[in-house]
């Protein structure tokens with residue numbers, strides 16, 4: 001497993017603090033982050049791969065300071081966004097999965113084999129030559145996941161990956177998450193997605209207000225939001 005360290009991390013976008021003195025050491029296989037709208041979850045998640053650099057404190061992934069060694073960190077961290085449209089960059093499904101590997105300097109045959117195996121794993125083989133932007137919402141989210149996982153990142157961070165999906169597709173994506181061997185950090189409002197996680201962090205106004213196994217942490221969150 002990887003190790004994510006937040007050491008007295010704070011951030012704001014000008015006015016009030018959005019992340020306020022957070023220290024966490026995340027080593028569990030699957031970690032969920034919950035909290036009300038605007039509580040700072042996405043900002044915290046985005047710090048793990050340097051999409052947001054904290055104004056103070058330090059974030060490390062496997063001992064690498066994200067602010068200084070962003071490129072190495074981003075090779076280790078796969079980030080899945082809420083809206084797969086923001087992540088799909090190539091015209092077809094196959095090209096989009098292959099695009100992730102462009103900087104990996106793999107022999108062309110190895111890269112192609114990896115792409116095909118990943119398409120197969122996510123049930124996308126039959127759609128490989130289709131225009132990526134015309135897939136259904138669920139298929140797009142699977143493509144986004146495939147395009148991240150083809151590079152075999154050490155850890156995966158996902159920001160509300162099932163929010164835009166119907167129940168069936170959300171379940172399908174959740175099943176793929178459950179099967180991941182990598183460390184996984186998921187921000188979600190869909191609390192049942194986190195039921196069998198190893199640890200759940202509850203955020204409120206930029207602070208960690210509960211940090212426990214899912215049952216007690218989610219109970220604390222439900223009590224918090226009434």
Ligand SMILES: Nc1ncnc2c1ncn2[C@@H]1O[C@H](COP(=O)(O)OP(=O)(O)OP(=O)(O)O)[C@@H](O)[C@H]1O
Pocket residue numbers: 013018035036037038039040041042043044
């Ligand atoms: N780039 C930005 N510039 C200005 N303000 C921002 C930026 N990103 C986030 N914010 C603000 O920071 C606050 C926290 O946002 P964040 O997305 O981290 O919360 P969240 O807990 O993930 O919320 P949600 O559940 O609604 O996604 C919000 O008020 C948001 O408007």
